[in-house]
Amino acid sequence: MLAMAQKEELTKQQELIYEMRIGLVMTxxxxxxxxxMQMSKLREILQTKRISGxxxxxxxxxxxxxxxxxFIECLTSDAMNDSVAKHMSTDVITLFENDFLVxxxxxxxxxxxxxxxxLNRETGELVGILTKGDILRGVAKKLEVEFHRAEKKRYKNKxxxxxxxxxxxxxxxFQYHIVGNDFNRAGEAAGNLKKNLKRLGLPPExxxxxxxxxxxxxxxxxxxxxxxxxxxxxxxxxxTVNVFDNGPGIPDVNQAMQEGYSTAExxxxxxxxxxxxxxxNIKKCSDEMLLRSKIGKGTNLRFSVKLYGKNDDN
Amino acid sequence: MxxxxxxxxxxxxxxxxxxxLDLEIAHGSGCDQMSDVLAYVKSxxxxxxxxxxxxxxxxxxxxxxxxxxxxxxxxxxxxxxxLSEEMKIPLLSTKLPMxxxxxxxxxxxxxxxxxxxxx
Amino acid sequence: MTIEEIVKQLGLKSLTxxxxxxxxxxxxxxxxxxxxxxxxxEENFWIxxxxxxxxxxxxxxxxxxxxxxxNNRKPDEETLEKAKEEGxxxxxxxxxxxxxxxxxxxxxxxx
Numbered sequence: 001m002l003a004m005a006q007k008e009e010l011t012k013q014q015e016l017i018y019e020m021r022i023g024l025v026m027t028x029x030x031x032x033x034x035x036x037m038q039m040s041k042l043r044e045i046l047q048t049k050r051i052s053g054x055x056x057x058x059x060x061x062x063x064x065x066x067x068x069x070x071f072i073e074c075l076t077s078d079a080m081n082d083s084v085a086k087h088m089s090t091d092v093i094t095l096f097e098n099d100f101l102v103x104x105x106x107x108x109x110x111x112x113x114x115x116x117x118x119l120n121r122e123t124g125e126l127v128g129i130l131t132k133g134d135i136l137r138g139v140a141k142k143l144e145v146e147f148h149r150a151e152k153k154r155y156k157n158k159x160x161x162x163x164x165x166x167x168x169x170x171x172x173x174f175q176y177h178i179v180g181n182d183f184n185r186a187g188e189a190a191g192n193l194k195k196n197l198k199r200l201g202l203p204p205e206x207x208x209x210x211x212x213x214x215x216x217x218x219x220x221x222x223x224x225x226x227x228x229x230x231x232x233x234x235x236x237x238x239x240t241v242n243v244f245d246n247g248p249g250i251p252d253v254n255q256a257m258q259e260g261y262s263t264a265e266x267x268x269x270x271x272x273x274x275x276x277x278x279x280x281n282i283k284k285c286s287d288e289m290l291l292r293s294k295i296g297k298g299t300n301l302r303f304s305v306k307l308y309g310k311n312d313d314n
Numbered sequence: 315m316x317x318x319x320x321x322x323x324x325x326x327x328x329x330x331x332x333x334x335l336d337l338e339i340a341h342g343s344g345c346d347q348m349s350d351v352l353a354y355v356k357s358x359x360x361x362x363x364x365x366x367x368x369x370x371x372x373x374x375x376x377x378x379x380x381x382x383x384x385x386x387x388x389x390x391x392x393x394x395x396x397l398s399e400e401m402k403i404p405l406l407s408t409k410l411p412m413x414x415x416x417x418x419x420x421x422x423x424x425x426x427x428x429x430x431x432x433x
Numbered sequence: 434m435t436i437e438e439i440v441k442q443l444g445l446k447s448l449t450x451x452x453x454x455x456x457x458x459x460x461x462x463x464x465x466x467x468x469x470x471x472x473x474x475e476e477n478f479w480i481x482x483x484x485x486x487x488x489x490x491x492x493x494x495x496x497x498x499x500x501x502x503x504n505n506r507k508p509d510e511e512t513l514e515k516a517k518e519e520g521x522x523x524x525x526x527x528x529x530x531x532x533x534x535x536x537x538x539x540x541x542x543x544x
Contacts, residue, residue: 420535
């Protein structure tokens with residue numbers, strides 16, 4: 001029994017590194033220095049912050065990494081008045097915040113480095129720093145959720161797995177970035193969301209409804225906009241999904257809600273979408289739905305699915 | 315109806331490594347518009363489709379479709395097959411067109427996806 | 434088989450005028466216009482859930498016998514108008530593609 005439980009845990013841990021994104025576990029707003037700073041000034045930062053390396057930033061952009069080793073080298077070669085720029089390593093391997101943890105794990109293994117700067121894929125800006133410790137902490141935190149779930153399951157009261165949500169709500173807010181016009185990757189966000197909801201042990205019918213509505217919303221973003229993002233909040237009462245994009249916006253929201261109304265071109269219809277069923281489908285799957293749109297600005301779709309539905313005997 | 319029977323009736327090729335031919339399929343659906351699949355398909359259904367892109371697999375995953383069969387013997391991109399492996403969805407291909415594929419399965423007793431599950 | 438026989442046997446609802454004596458050569462079921470353009474044959478009955486005006490253009494180009502809209506789809510106003518202009522027969526049914534194909538398959542084989 002125990003061996004099986006351990007095995008299950010291990011697989012789960014392996015699964016998690018394929019599902020969790022770097023942005024979720026990295027240290028945000030890391031300490032950084034400017035390239036023109038003197039190496040001598042590093043001493044204080046290294047000591048007080050108890051870190052062994054940090055990113056070098058110029059106008060918000062990463063230009064290099066400077067480490068304790070660089071500092072010691074300067075110390076021994078009497079170069080403490082030199083600028084950081086002169087001694088930092090500029091050949092830096094970076095990760096993106098929306099990459100999965102597995103990418104980071106591979107990089108740690110391959111390079112043997114202790115930390116990687118994390119960038120925003122779109123803007124290129126530094127958003128955090130990732131150490132092996134960050135990964136372990138992040139996975140452990142998530143597994144704790146799993147553990148609670150396993151324990152509660154024994155009491156055959158699935159719905160109560162969400163009791164602790166209020167204690168740490170952020171744990172149950174998922175956010176997904178949706179890339180516009182990338183038809184092949186479309187649906188990834190909804191697919192990952194579905195996986196996560198499954199892992200939370202929610203009733204299959206609830207999961208199916210949330211997954212279908214999110215998938216339709218994601219397809220709308222991919223087909224009609226340049227992309228956006230989706231946040232999913234899970235409270236003990238309901239799952240609320242918010243989808244945002246930057247335009248072009250919907251001219252007539254009421255018309256768009258009608259079954260069969262569509263502005264899709266033949267190209268889209270031949271891809272299997274655009275028959276005007278997307279938004280009505282979302283409405284059908286959700287308990288509440290709100291669609292707000294401003295031409296040229298963007299659209300916000302919010303829908304929620306109650307966890308205690310009519311068909312639920314809890 | 316077991317998957318193996320469907321494979322026999324439609325003279326299917328299995329496109330991925332899925333091997334549980336005892337898999338029980340209770341309903342059939344023939345559709346090329348994914349929103350309609352999402353809206354109406356039952357979760358223990360076989361989806362017959364002429365659409366051949368990755369969204370078929372994503373839709374099947376999202377809507378709990380049990381198995382997918384491409385009709386008219388279309389060439390299937392390796393990306394699609396790879397995704398079906400990840401999602402663990404059995405992937406079949408038949409040379410028959412949609413009409414005949416639906417017709418044969420219906421005749422063999424597979425039900426559609428209408429609300430009452432009849433006819 | 435004639436259109437009239439099929440309409441009667443399956444209880445199709447006609448949404449336009451149609452020539453009941455016209456023959457149906459076979460059935461083509463698809464929701465992809467490119468598919469229908471490439472693979473349907475003359476005098477085929479076309480089963481689809483696509484109801485926008487472009488379907489009429491396809492039906493005309495390919496000399497199809499008519500369109501059966503499944504799942505109780507109602508054609509767009511513009512679609513109906515175009516159908517009348519071009520003389521394309523449109524029918525509707527509450528059945529899904531799978532069921533209507535099943536029934537039609539049986540029907541066509543009996544003959």
